[in-house]
Amino acid sequence: MRDSEVEIVRSLPLFSSMAEENLGSMLAGSFLQRFPATVVLFAESDLTDFLHVLVEGQVELYASVNNREGTMTLIKPVATFVLASALVDGAYQMSARTLETSQILMIPAENVRKAMRDDSEFAQKAVMELAACYHGVVRAYKNIKLRTAVERLANYLLVQHRRQSGEGEITLPVEKRTLASMLGMTPENLSRAFSTLKPYGVTVDGADIRLEKLNDLETLAKPSEFIDAR
Amino acid sequence: MRDSEVEIVRSLPLFSSMAEENLGSMLAGSFLQRFPATVVLFAESDLTDFLHVLVEGQVELYASVNNREGTMTLIKPVATFVLASALVDGAYQMSARTLETSQILMIPAENVRKAMRDDSEFAQKAVMELAACYHGVVRAYKNIKLRTAVERLANYLLVQHRRQSGEGEITLPVEKRTLASMLGMTPENLSRAFSTLKPYGVTVDGADIRLEKLNDLETLAKPSEFIDAR
């Protein structure tokens, strides 16, 4: 591994306060791999070989039941994923695929578990990271359980607007069908949800969305600090 | 705190390998409290003062949006809850109420955070516990996102049957309206879901349920190792 790659890892809060030697030995046997789009990285039933660090590109975590499939979450660089699975030494619990060409640093799960045992600083950070992941899923769970499809879309748009700070204009970071799946609806229904939001100042042009009545949209969406990410 | 109470705490995997002195200092300032049924213990926006250990009774964790409300999970003795919130020193993220008269051991969250810093064994266990909690919510999320109401009920019945090992007979451990909320539907819809399951050998008599065609029910439910708890 190159120094620049080590730096990327080091820049993540999870690894920031790890002792140098422990970081080194954890990264031994790790490798950076490049994947094209649409590649399945692992299935939910696979044993967790690696903690993944998405360095570039985009990854979708999804789950399947029968022949239904749903997006659990989207990963953007730079971030780790499947930390919980890597730490408990079991199945991944979710499947993953690339949405774009991606670079992923793969750290052997066994190394991560060893690091947790040997480096108490890292264990602390792992606790914090896991707690944040946990609250993230709790938010997603509340979102789908307590809101309608239109409300979920409206809140999604508001969150994106805050993140992109685009002054009334945002660009969807994923294909609409992926967005639909993440929001727990069909692509058809997402189209209709956008139509429903037209009276609230939402206009759509491909992936470019204009939000011209933010106040009205907020009135509809009723965003909540305990569901919507900052 | 009495020795018997310390023993209860010690019996939980989370605290099992904690050094004696650390356990002692963590429990300093803790107290066992008795609550009647239907008492709100905290709201999702409250700052997390205590890690809770349910010693006896039953507790519901729930969330509210607008004036909609939904059960997130049910806690049964002996178990801790809101560990993640206690560790990160923020809001609870979920509200809690007792469903029955309950005894709850309340451990100051600050003590828990200190224990995590001081006791590396405890930090390890916290990681494992959090990872398990995380996977628990992921399961719940998949369940509600990928299954219909009838499927969720069918799988719930099968899980209860396995747990109660009642040879074709189970008893619902909660009121039907609470079960409905946990399964993400209205009480009316739960009634109808039970009716729908009649052809699959499910007969209802109050809280007593008989499952007379387990194979048919499984065919309908299509249980999944990665959604349904063991």
Added chain:
DNA sequence: CGACGATTTGAATAGGATCAATGGGAGTGG
């Protein structure tokens, strides 16, 4: 016994999914 809440049932409605057909881009190969 009477009151209250839980549960059930019925009817109407709403929210979403499915099926089908059409339009639109992006990429491919001629």
Added chain:
DNA sequence: CCACTCCCATTGATCCTATTCAAATCGTCG
């Protein structure tokens, strides 16, 4: 460069699932 193909997105029609509103029944507890 253009025609072709493929997949995404949209729209319409219909169906199904689940919620809402209303009313009746059942149980429990004071």
